[in-house]
Amino acid sequence: MDYFIYSLEHIYTDETHRDAKFIGFFDDIQELEKVKQKFLLLSGFSEYPNDFYIKKYELNKIHWQNGFTEVVGEIGRDYLPEEDCVPNYSYIIKKINQETVFKVSHTYTIHTFLDDEREIGIFSDKKMANDVIDFLKQKEGFKKHPDDFIIDEIVLNDQHWCSGFG
Incomplete structure (x- = not known):
């Protein structure tokens, strides 16, 4: 059986840079929305209220297999597609009472001041x-x-960012 989780991130671009803040993985969309509403009251987040992104991640799937054979995206950074790429027959991970997931990534140093991190996938153990x-x-x-x-x-339904910014 295939499962997925929700991810809540805040990604904004201003005049000088692009910044991303991972808020958490959730197995309940209502819990995710409660957390999002709390963040809308914090500085920085309240100035960019339309820059929250909710994504579905298929559990136990390798999303990046190609390594660092070329530079892609924004200065080499690779992002998963904006659209949900989870099959319709997948179930929310809540059905299996999972408390944590394991995020695998890989970081490659392009030069002294620039690392490129690729998200490999989210795994159940x-x-x-x-x-x-x-x-x-x-x-x-x-x-x-x-x-x-x-x-x-990563503990599910736990926020991994706790303050405003800016």
């Missing part, structure tokens, strides 16, 4: 996350940087 890393370490574009993978255990 640490073993699967490690298996994906072992698989990707053999692929072109990653095998030159095998020690740059990151696994973050």
Whole structure:
């Protein structure tokens, strides 16, 4: 059975830069909306109220397999598509009472002041996350940087940003 989670991020662009803040992963859209409403009251977020993004992430899917063979996107940064790419037959992860997920990413240093982080995927357990890393370490574009993978255990329905900005 296929499962998904929701992600809440705030990504804005002003005259000088683009900035992204990961707020959290959620297994309940109502809980996500409550958190979003709280953030709309904080400085920075209240100035950019239309820059919240809710995405669905398919669980246990590798979203980036190509490594760093070319620079793409905004100065090399790669973003997942804006549209939901979760199959209609997928179920929200809440059905399996998952408390945490494991986010796998890879960071590549382009030059002294610029790193490029690729989001690999969100996985249901640490073993699967490690298996994906072992698989990707053999692929072109990653095998030159095998020690740059990151696994973050993330608690669901918990906000990972807690203040305003600006």
